[in-house]
Amino acid sequence: xxxxSFLWCRLPEGAxxxxxxxxxxxxxxxxxxxxxxxxxxxxxxFDAHIHYSHDAWxxxxxxxAIAILREAGVRRALVSSSGDEGTQRLFALAxxxxxxSLRPYRSRSEVSTWVRDPTVVAFLEDRLxxxxxxxxxxxxxxxxxxxxxxxxxxVALGKEHRxxxxxxxxxxxxxxxxRQDPDARILWAHSGFDRPDAVRELLRRxxxxxxxxxxxxxxxxxxxxxxxxxALFTEFPDRFMVGTDTFTPERWHYIVEHANWSRAWLxxxxxxxxxxxxxxxxxxxxxxxxxPARK
Numbered sequence: 001x002x003x004x005s006f007l008w009c010r011l012p013e014g015a016x017x018x019x020x021x022x023x024x025x026x027x028x029x030x031x032x033x034x035x036x037x038x039x040x041x042x043x044x045x046f047d048a049h050i051h052y053s054h055d056a057w058x059x060x061x062x063x064x065a066i067a068i069l070r071e072a073g074v075r076r077a078l079v080s081s082s083g084d085e086g087t088q089r090l091f092a093l094a095x096x097x098x099x100x101s102l103r104p105y106r107s108r109s110e111v112s113t114w115v116r117d118p119t120v121v122a123f124l125e126d127r128l129x130x131x132x133x134x135x136x137x138x139x140x141x142x143x144x145x146x147x148x149x150x151x152x153x154x155v156a157l158g159k160e161h162r163x164x165x166x167x168x169x170x171x172x173x174x175x176x177x178x179r180q181d182p183d184a185r186i187l188w189a190h191s192g193f194d195r196p197d198a199v200r201e202l203l204r205r206x207x208x209x210x211x212x213x214x215x216x217x218x219x220x221x222x223x224x225x226x227x228x229x230x231a232l233f234t235e236f237p238d239r240f241m242v243g244t245d246t247f248t249p250e251r252w253h254y255i256v257e258h259a260n261w262s263r264a265w266l267x268x269x270x271x272x273x274x275x276x277x278x279x280x281x282x283x284x285x286x287x288x289x290x291x292p293a294r295k
Contacts, residue, residue, distance in 0.1 A: 044075040046282035049214035049243025052086035056249040072259035082108045101135035137166025146176035196228045214243030220265025241282040
């Protein structure tokens with residue numbers, strides 16, 4: 001046994017576990033072993049906010065994208081793309097890993113125009129007739145635009161096909177979506193970029209509202225969970241999930257780092273709560289449709 005391994009083995013178990021979490025947060029797996037001591041496996045991740053749009057697949061072929069997800073320890077990933085081809089390419093390669101979501105965008109330029117474009121409805125209906133999905137989204141809609149005819153049809157299609165609505169929205173739009181379908185299941189992208197107290201208010205009103213934490217950092221800055229976020233996670237242990245948000249191709253190369261950063265701040269929470277946020281909440285929401293079959 002090397003001197004380094006000898007010193008490692010003399011550490012108390014709690015110290016070894018803390019060090020392993022620290023190494024994982026740095027993305028550097030510890031090459032340390034002790035007789036009779038098993039290192040903890042990295043916490044699995046269900047990444048609930050991944051995009052693989054046309055500008056991504058042109059530079060990152062599907063096998064390379066799947067390899068990044070596996071390197072990050074991602075057990076499932078909710079994937080959408082503009083248009084749908086990117087999602088289907090990844091799903092065809094790794095159906096056990098990819099959870100398909102249907103975006104209402106044929107190109108990313110439609111992010112701000114789709115709500116007033118009636119041709120989006122035909123696109124959605126065509127895709128839903130050809131493939132199966134776990135969700136519709138991520139889609140962007142704010143305020144009273146949620147009551148426009150195109151958005152209403154999207155909500156109706158979600159209800160008809162029993163799909164989760166992945167909404168990048170303000171609280172007003174979320175309320176309007178629920179008024180259209182009180183039984184809708186909504187995954188609130190980025191937790192609305194709202195304050196913990198505002199997120200709490202909406203979660204208390206809607207039992208079928210979940211929140212992803214994509215593209216946010218204040219809940220785990222410097223690997224620490226602030227008291228206001230800890231209280232929110234504790235009150236709603238089954239409503240939060242992690243996500244990277246690869247809204248630009250470059251962010252695909254951040255997936256591994258983001259997974260390790262997530263493990264670092266999750267280690268601040270009780271293990272059962274950390275596991276829920278890391279993967280089991282998303283698994284519960286999407287599990288029954290996590291590997292949908294093509295028609």
